[in-house]
Amino acid sequence: EVQLVESGGGLIKPGGSLRLSCAASGFTFSNAWMTWVRQAPGTGPEWVGLIKSETSGGAIDYAAPVKGRFTISRDDSKNTLYLQMNSLKTEDTAVYYCVHGSGWLDAWGKGTTVTVSS
Amino acid sequence: EIVMTQSPATLSVSPGERATLSCRASQSVSSNLAWYQQKPGQAPRLLIYDTSTRVTGLPARFSGSGSGTEFTLSISSPQSEDSAFYYCQQYNIRPLTFGGGTKVEIK
Numbered sequence: 043e044v045q046l047v048e049s050g051g052g053l054i055k056p057g058g059s060l061r062l063s064c065a066a067s068g069f070t071f072s073n074a075w076m077t078w079v080r081q082a083p084g085t086g087p088e089w090v091g092l093i094k095s096e097t098s099g100g101a102i103d104y105a106a107p108v109k110g111r112f113t114i115s116r117d118d119s120k121n122t123l124y125l126q127m128n129s130l131k132t133e134d135t136a137v138y139y140c141v142h143g144s145g146w147l148d149a150w151g152k153g154t155t156v157t158v159s160s
Numbered sequence: 161e162i163v164m165t166q167s168p169a170t171l172s173v174s175p176g177e178r179a180t181l182s183c184r185a186s187q188s189v190s191s192n193l194a195w196y197q198q199k200p201g202q203a204p205r206l207l208i209y210d211t212s213t214r215v216t217g218l219p220a221r222f223s224g225s226g227s228g229t230e231f232t233l234s235i236s237s238p239q240s241e242d243s244a245f246y247y248c249q250q251y252n253i254r255p256l257t258f259g260g261g262t263k264v265e266i267k
Contacts, residue, residue: 077256086247087196087204089256105255106161139203145251146194146209153203 044068044149046140051154058130062154064123064140072118073097075144078125080136092144130158162186162250166259174267179235181262183248188228192252195224195233198245240266
């Protein structure tokens, strides 16, 4: 069974940094393309970015609102996905989900909440 | 980016009454369209991909159709447990984009 467990969320002031982690199990993580999706309160999901598997070149792509501020990375030896978030803004407040897949998104973690507020 | 528009915003149906949810894309997404269900406090759950392919174990009362820019999710005989938000999502072109959702209420 695919399991994705996010951690690292919390309350942070504008301009601050936070690193989210996602521990993956139940599938061959090193072969997987992985995605981060966020959802602000009362809104639909929003794609944040994806990272391809190393065997597919490991390319990374980001949504425009986070490009240059967020960095997605992976450690295949630890079956872990990361999202480094810098220069956080109030509009980054959301639940952040780690997701298996890059087109249709077939397995989601429970999410971790990030609140950016002074 | 491709804008996904869902209608109606809220749909209230009686058990056994067919529910039809619409999703429109601002440009063609071919058949690269998925549907998700989200209940309060939970993550979205994939229901359908490639417009009409149900995930394993999804009841047959859920069906998807369409192509290009117009898509439909139908629930043929909704049950109380189908009360939830439903989102469409295109994956034809990055950035992946989601619709604003339809809230389905079972009376």
